[in-house]
Amino acid sequence: MAARDTNPNFMNGVPELLILKLLHQQEMYGYEIVQAIRSRSGDLIALGEGVVYPVLHGLEHDGALKSRRKIVNGRSRIYYTVTAAGSRRLAHLSRTWTDLTTTIQTMLTGGLHEEALS
Amino acid sequence: MAARDTNPNFMNGVPELLILKLLHQQEMYGYEIVQAIRSRSGDLIALGEGVVYPVLHGLEHDGALKSRRKIVNGRSRIYYTVTAAGSRRLAHLSRTWTDLTTTIQTMLTGGLHEEALS
DNA sequence: TGCCATACCTTGAACCGCGAGGTATCATAA
DNA sequence: TTATGATACCTCGCGGTTCAAGGTATGGCA
Numbered sequence: 507m508a509a510r511d512t513n514p515n516f517m518n519g520v521p522e523l524l525i526l527k528l529l530h531q532q533e534m535y536g537y538e539i540v541q542a543i544r545s546r547s548g549d550l551i552a553l554g555e556g557v558v559y560p561v562l563h564g565l566e567h568d569g570a571l572k573s574r575r576k577i578v579n580g581r582s583r584i585y586y587t588v589t590a591a592g593s594r595r596l597a598h599l600s601r602t603w604t605d606l607t608t609t610i611q612t613m614l615t616g617g618l619h620e621e622a623l624s
Numbered sequence: 625m626a627a628r629d630t631n632p633n634f635m636n637g638v639p640e641l642l643i644l645k646l647l648h649q650q651e652m653y654g655y656e657i658v659q660a661i662r663s664r665s666g667d668l669i670a671l672g673e674g675v676v677y678p679v680l681h682g683l684e685h686d687g688a689l690k691s692r693r694k695i696v697n698g699r700s701r702i703y704y705t706v707t708a709a710g711s712r713r714l715a716h717l718s719r720t721w722t723d724l725t726t727t728i729q730t731m732l733t734g735g736l737h738e739e740a741l742s
Numbered sequence: 743t744g745c746c747a748t749a750c751c752t753t754g755a756a757c758c759g760c761g762a763g764g765t766a767t768c769a770t771a772a
Numbered sequence: 773t774t775a776t777g778a779t780a781c782c783t784c785g786c787g788g789t790t791c792a793a794g795g796t797a798t799g800g801c802a
């Protein structure tokens with residue numbers, strides 16, 4: 507429910523971004539997402555369940571995800587998939603994020619139109 | 625005063641990072657920093673004074689910056705420079721930030737499946 | 743005189759991510 | 773049998789950051 511109109515509140519939506527991306531690649535359930543993010547990032551990013559589940563619920567509430575219950579090995583899992591709206595949201599978030607980080611990275615390395623530095 | 629031991633709290637410290645970087649390049653004062661960030665980022669990043677000044681004070685309090693008052697054209701300015709501790713802090717932050725964003729970018733593009741469009 | 747740019751500052755609220763805690767089932771080990 | 777750990781879901785409240793909005797004061801200009 508953010509929608510900051512000035513800055514995109516910087517990197518706040520990273521969990522949402524990663525979750526949307528994963529689900530865009532394949533159907534997954536919450537607990538699986540927690541571990542997938544951890545392992546695919548080489549343990550650099552470790553989102554707790556207290557982060558992932560609320561994001562999942564929020565995205566579903568916004569119509570970006572849809573879910574279905576499935577029983578596997580006697581365990582109940584809730585699988586999520588990305589809707590068309592979710593895909594759009596992912597594309598938009600992804601682009602914003604890339605623009606922002608690219609800009610920052612440039613400021614960190616290049617600095618500006620002045621390279622007389624060592 | 626953060627010092628998240630798990631995740632580096634993602635991108636929270638971006639204002640601090642940018643400010644340290646600018647001051648590492650040259651001595652500047654608060655009002656100037658606000659405009660420098662705005663212009664050098666092509667208006668993509670617009671930090672308000674309510675963000676910049678507190679960060680400046682916090683960094684000085686932590687010994688990462690030192691300041692001196694200077695009168696220019698009858699106007700009082702507080703110029704900040706980076707201390708040795710500040711340089712270390714910048715190096716550390718910068719590295720952490722780059723690692724993190726690189727990882728995320730890889731997760732975003734590494735999918736290598738079908739690609740929708742813009 | 744009035745207005746805008748400069749230049750500093752603080753405050754309150756909003757927001758987000760986080761850890762801690764809670765429930766329940768299944769597999770394995772003691 | 774019991775107990776421990778992994779699986780799998782969930783919520784609550786704290787804390788840290790950012791933000792807009794507001795406040796003070798001076799200088800330049802019309």
